[in-house]
Structure formats: structure tokens, C-alpha cells
Amino acid sequence: MPRYLAGRLAQALAVLWAAYTVVFVILHVLPSDPITLQLSAGGADISQLTPTQLHILKDRYGLDDPILTQYFHGLWNALHLDFGMSLTQNVTVGSLITDKVGSTLELTLVALPLMVIGGIGLAYLASYVQWRPARTLLARLPAVGVSLPQFFVGLLLIQAFSFSLHWFPATGEDGWRSLVLPAVTMSLLGAAMLAQLLIRSFADTWREPHIATARAKGLSRGTVQLRHVLRNASLPALTLLGILLGYTVTNAVVVESVFSRDGLGQLAQRAVLGQDVPLVQAIVLIAAAGFVVVNLLVDLLYTLLDPRVAAAARAG
Template sequence: MKGYLAGRLAQAVLVLWGAYTLTYFILYLLPGDTLAIMLSASGMEADGLSAQELAQARAFYGLDKGVFEQYFALLWGALQGDLGQSLSLGRPVTALLAERLPQTLALAGTAIGLSLLAGVGLAYLTAYVQWRPLKAALARLPSLGFSVPVFWMGLLLIQVFAFGLGWFPATGSQGTASLVLPAITLAIPSAAVYAQVLQRGFQGVWQEPYIATAFAKGLSRAQVQARHGLRNAALPLLTLVGLQVGNTVSGAVLVETIFSRNGVGRLAQEAVLRQDIPVVLAIVAVSAAAFVVVNLIVDLLYPYLDPRITHTAKVS
């Protein structure tokens, strides 16, 4: 078990480094002069400055060094916890993240919780209902859920619940009420995927001979589904939850833009537009770390859900 954990942690570090490096070089390859973009962002024209002033600015931001030199400088700083200065905002990246991250974590956390609740709930209900028309209708809901675009769903929710009924604020990031609509918007596609997979899982498990054994004991349908069906049907779900965390990050970019929330997602969108390499790099590193950590947790949870899986070497 210890060896497994050490291996997985080393793997996680490797993934983080890979993501960081890949992102850096992709950003470097993007066309455009970083300094010109920075200057235009702060309202100045590069043409209005003398060559000497430009060189000074370049040296100040470390842009005169080679690609690899810049890369290693950034990497070394990142290892020491210094993610550098934002090129366009002129503030330390760590401070920016500290300000924006809690917003996004609250949004993503709520969305993941909601999507699991809705997805598992829907699939459980579908498996339990026996009246065919309702069962068929419930089984078709997930495909509707992930075929509706996130932005459209967001606008629809704003239209109905913010402008129409006035229950929740349409925009902003103050208070719990402002979290509701964005979290629902973000949760719907994931919930649909969970529901679809779990519905399939139940369909498969319902045919298993151990279900017949359970019925033959004299258990009721509800008991069989709760004690023998759910856990077996939910096995594929765990892997999926790990993978969906990635989607939640990219979903956050959209949702935070629609609902004008000051989160990491919007920061990412702005940073990419301004080619703010340190900020984008930091965001990639943070989301990669989240992805790796969640998937590690998923893998460690597996043996508890399915005793047939073990991370320790088996001796027969």
C-alpha cells in the first residue's frame, strides 16, 4: 500500500510538471509580442515608445531572455511557491489566485455535489419505477441534459429565476444566493452523464444472478435495489467522477463568464486573451493538481466500494 501511494504521488508530480511545461511552450508558440499586448492592455501604444524604453521594459519583465531561460526561471519560482507577476495586472499571481480561488472552489464543489445528487437520484428513481411510460421518460432525460448547451441553460435560468421570479441574483459573487444558479448550470451536464451511466449500470446489475438470489431470500424490491443493486451499479461512476472534475474546470470558465463571477475561470479566460503567461500557467497547474488529487482519492476509494480491487500485492 505504501509503495502504491509513493508511486502514485511520483506520478502526480510528473503529471503536474508535464502539464506546466506543455502549457508554457504552447503559450510561447502563440503568435504575438507579449510586450506589445501588455502595453496595449495598459492603454499605451508600443509604437509610441523609443527602442531604448522598449528594451528596458523587456529587461524589467524578463522578456529579453531565451525561451528556456524564462521557462526555468518560472519553474524554479513555482517550486518555491512564487508563481511570478501577472504581466497585465501587475500583481503577484499568488495573490490573484488567493482572491479568486475560493469563489471557484465554492462553485465547483457545490456543482459536483449537486450533479452527484441529481444524477444518482435520477438513475435510482428510473431503476425503481415500474410503470413503463414514466420509466422510459426518465431514461431519456439524461440525453436532454447534456445536449442542451451550458450557456443557453445559464441564460434560461437567469431569465426565469432572476428576471422572471426574482428568487436569485442574476450576476455577482456575493453570498450563497448568487451561487445557486451558476452551480445548477454547471451541474446539469455532469449530472446527465452520471445518470446515464448509472442507469446503464442498474440495467446490467438487474440481470445479475445475485439479484435473483437476493429476491429468493424474500427481500422486497426496494431492499434489493438499495442493498445489492446500488453499490454494484455505481462502480463505474467513481472513475467518471474523477474525469468529470476536468470538465467542471472548463465549465467554470463558461459559467463564471455568463454569471459575471470573479472566479478562476474568468481569470483564466482574461489571462488567455491577454497572453498573460504566468497567470495561465498558474491556473493550469492548479487545475491539474485538482484533477490529480481527485483521481488519486478516487483510486484510493475504489477498494472500499469494490473489495475485489486491491492496491496491495496479492499472495495466492
């Protein structure tokens, strides 16, 4: 097991390094002049600068150095969580992110259980209910959830629950009430995707031969579903859950702008629009790190839930 763990950790670090490298290459090496890009992002026009001024500026941002030096310098700093100065705002990237990350984290932590409970709950019901019309209805529901765009769901919820019913505020970040609508919006797509996969998985598991063994013991449908079907059916959903969580920052971009929340998503959007290279780089790395950590957890969870994977892990 320690070897398996070490292997997974090494993989995670390799993914992070690759993410940094890809972002660096795209932002620095692709044919667009990084100096112009960064200077104009900083509000300066390159044609009005004297060569001396240009040189001073380049020196300040380290743009004079050879590309490899810049790369390793940046990598070294990134390892120390130092992402440099933002080009558009006169503060460090680190302080900008620590400012905003809390709001997004809060949103995600509320949305995640909603997503898991909603997805599993719907699939569990759809698989358990015997009455055909209800069963069909429940089984079709996730397709609707998957096909609705997130911003549309958000606007719909605002219309219904803030403007008509006045239950929750439409925007802002003020207490738990302001978290409800964004969290529901954020979780809906994931829940629908999870449910879609799980309904299929439940049906497949019910047809497995070992279910016949369980039923032949004389166990009730409820017991069979809870003790024998649920765990086996959830295994394929675990991978999907990891992927869905990886999309947190992407989701936050949409949800935070619909509900005017000032989080990482909004920050990312502004950074891209303002061509704030260090900030974009940092946010991409954070998203990648989140993805990597979540999938590392999923891999470890697999070894807990599936003894076959655990056996392979011990062997590998």
C-alpha cells in the same frame, strides 16, 4: 498499499510537471515572438522602443535568459507557488488568483453535491420504478440534460427564477441565494451525464448473476437494489465523476460569465484575451492540479469501494 499510494502520487506529480511543460512550450517556443507578445500585452508597442529600452524590458521579465534557464527558473518558482507578475494588471499572479479562487471554490462545493445527488437519484429512480411510462420518461430525461448547452440553461433559469418568480438574484455574489442558480446550472450537465451512465450501469448490474443469488435469498426488490445493485453500479460512474470535476475551471468560464460572478473562470477568460502569459500559465496549472487531486481521490475511493481493486493495489 503504501507502494500503491506512492505510485499514484508520483503519477500525479508527473502529470503536473507535464502540464507545466506543455504550457511553457506552447507559450514560449511556438513561432510567435514572446517579447512582442508580452510587451504588447503590457500595452507597449515594440516599434517605438529604442534597443536600450527593449533590453531593459527584456531584462525585467527575464526574457534575455536562455530558454532552458527560463524554463527551470519558472518551474522552480512555480514549485513555490510563485507565478510572477501579471502582464496586464500590475499585481502578482498569486494575489490575483487567491482573490478569485474563493468564489469558484464556493460555487463548485455547492454544485458538486447537487450533481452527485441529482445524477444518482435520477438513475436510482429510473431503475427502481416499475411502471413503464414513468420508467421510460425517467430514462430519457438525462439525454435532454446532456444536449442543452450550459449558457442556455443558465439564461433559462434566470428568466424563470429571477425575472418571473423573483426567487433568486440573476447576478452578483451576495449570500447563498445568489449561489443557487449558478450552482444548479453548473451541476446540471454533470448530473445528466452521471445519470445516463448510471442508468445503463444499473440495468447491467440487475442482470448480473449475483443478483439472482440475492433475489433467491428472498430479499425484496428495494433491498436488492440498495444493498447489491447500488454499490456495484456506481463503480464505473466514479471515473466519470473524476473527469467531470476536472472540468470545473472550464465550466466556471461559462457559468461565471452568464451570472457575472467574479471568479477563476472570468479571470481565465480575461487572461487569455489579454495574452497575459504568466496568468494563463498559473490558471492552467491550477486546473491541472485540481484534476490530478480529484483523480487521485477517485483512485483511492476505488480501493475503498471495490475489494478487487484493493487487492490489486496491495499486490501492485
